[in-house]
Amino acid sequence: MSIYTLMNNYNFTVTERFMRYVQVDTQSDPHSTASPTTEKQKNLSRILVDELKAIGIDDAHLDDFGYVYATIPATTDKDVPVLCFCSHVDTSPDCSGAGVKPIIHKNYQGQDLILPDDNSQIIKKADHPDLADQIGNDIITASGTTLLGADNKAGVAEIMDAANYFINHPEVKHGKIRILFTPDEEVGRGVNNVDMTKLGADFGYTMDGETLGSLENETFSADGLKITVYGVSSHPGFAKGKMESAIKIASEIVSALPKDHLSPETTEAKEGFVHPVEIGGNVELASVSFIIRDHITANLAKHEEVIKQIADRVIANYPFSRYEIKVSEQYRNFKEVLDLHPQVIENALEGIRRSGLEPKLQSIRGGTDGSRLSFMGLPCPNVFAGEHAFHSKHEWASVQDMQKAVETIVNIAQVWEERA
Numbered sequence: 001m002s003i004y005t006l007m008n009n010y011n012f013t014v015t016e017r018f019m020r021y022v023q024v025d026t027q028s029d030p031h032s033t034a035s036p037t038t039e040k041q042k043n044l045s046r047i048l049v050d051e052l053k054a055i056g057i058d059d060a061h062l063d064d065f066g067y068v069y070a071t072i073p074a075t076t077d078k079d080v081p082v083l084c085f086c087s088h089v090d091t092s093p094d095c096s097g098a099g100v101k102p103i104i105h106k107n108y109q110g111q112d113l114i115l116p117d118d119n120s121q122i123i124k125k126a127d128h129p130d131l132a133d134q135i136g137n138d139i140i141t142a143s144g145t146t147l148l149g150a151d152n153k154a155g156v157a158e159i160m161d162a163a164n165y166f167i168n169h170p171e172v173k174h175g176k177i178r179i180l181f182t183p184d185e186e187v188g189r190g191v192n193n194v195d196m197t198k199l200g201a202d203f204g205y206t207m208d209g210e211t212l213g214s215l216e217n218e219t220f221s222a223d224g225l226k227i228t229v230y231g232v233s234s235h236p237g238f239a240k241g242k243m244e245s246a247i248k249i250a251s252e253i254v255s256a257l258p259k260d261h262l263s264p265e266t267t268e269a270k271e272g273f274v275h276p277v278e279i280g281g282n283v284e285l286a287s288v289s290f291i292i293r294d295h296i297t298a299n300l301a302k303h304e305e306v307i308k309q310i311a312d313r314v315i316a317n318y319p320f321s322r323y324e325i326k327v328s329e330q331y332r333n334f335k336e337v338l339d340l341h342p343q344v345i346e347n348a349l350e351g352i353r354r355s356g357l358e359p360k361l362q363s364i365r366g367g368t369d370g371s372r373l374s375f376m377g378l379p380c381p382n383v384f385a386g387e388h389a390f391h392s393k394h395e396w397a398s399v400q401d402m403q404k405a406v407e408t409i410v411n412i413a414q415v416w417e418e419r420a
Helices: 005-006 016-023 041-055 129-134 148-168 248-253 297-317 342-354 368-376 400-418
Strands: 067-070 083-089 104-105 140-143 176-181 202-210 214-218 221-230 273-281 285-294 322-331 360-363 380-385 396-398
Touching: 005 400, 016 041, 016 140, 016 148, 041 067, 041 148, 041 176, 067 148, 083 104, 083 148, 083 368, 083 400, 148 176, 148 202, 148 396, 148 400, 202 214, 202 342, 202 368, 202 400, 214 342, 221 248, 221 297, 248 273, 248 285, 248 297, 273 297, 285 297, 297 322, 322 368, 342 400, 380 400, 396 400
Parallel strands: 083 176, 083 202, 202 380, 214 360
Antiparallel strands: 067 176, 104 140, 140 396, 214 380, 221 285, 221 322, 273 285
């Protein structure tokens, strides 16, 4: 019997799991120094461990840093590379994840989706072209006051359903599979404390992508940049010729950024950008935090130099003030690693084809846990999970797309076994 027939007869659990998981608030916090940044992320992770054990995966456990590890044993005598399937449990700090009320819009027919708890929140088909491919499918949204959490609880639910399938179908041949659920991906710390030795995988796949059938083998390279401005404080009643406000200096730097290029709102495809994400301070001390992005790693330094030149021009008008710039590496374009291991991409593309889909190999204007995992020794491209309109109240996912993602996980594992 083919895997096609097996999956067609399978009673998927991904939707029910997803609907449960999104109701658990797991928002991460970029300002926290704890690991994980919020303890509430562990609330979902504990549920996942309990469900994995109920499936029959006895070694499932949660560590102190909020990582879930589990093993699906091999069902073959072949020497197959150990695969890892990974997703993150946290949701974005950009939009509330508390009190999520998921709604299934059955048999979607191309209409705009008006969200019931805030009728001003309308998911318009004109703004979401992927909805055109969802006619007849079941669309899941939030109710209008929160994000949905499909990023990345769709991936979590898909891996959980695939685990359920593998355990209950030992006749399906695959090598050893490791499951990894991470915290804090949305704040750039998703793999800070992952134990690579304990994980013990050779190759991996994050289930954190968007459009049905897509496989992402290229991400941005990313740096963080922080400008700290040291101004001169003075009593405002006697400040003439003395005060040099760090707030105003920082604001001038931001205001002088390019308006028609090098910003998120004016770039697309593989164009890079600089983006101020936080500003604050007082007259004496202020700071601006930026994210710097480009698909070509060498371009990061060029973009950072643009900011430095702007800061130099601005600070020249304030003789008693100064500034400092600190650059920190965040992640790098994992294509640099994946190109050295073509089988990771080839086997995934074949797994997608076996799911009855036309694979789409593409780049992403962002990053995933796989970006850093790849440079930590685990080549790890990003597979579609069916998430759309991330980090917003318009976030949505498709039941049928999530089911196809489950099928793709199963097929990828089989391809590796066959080709071992």
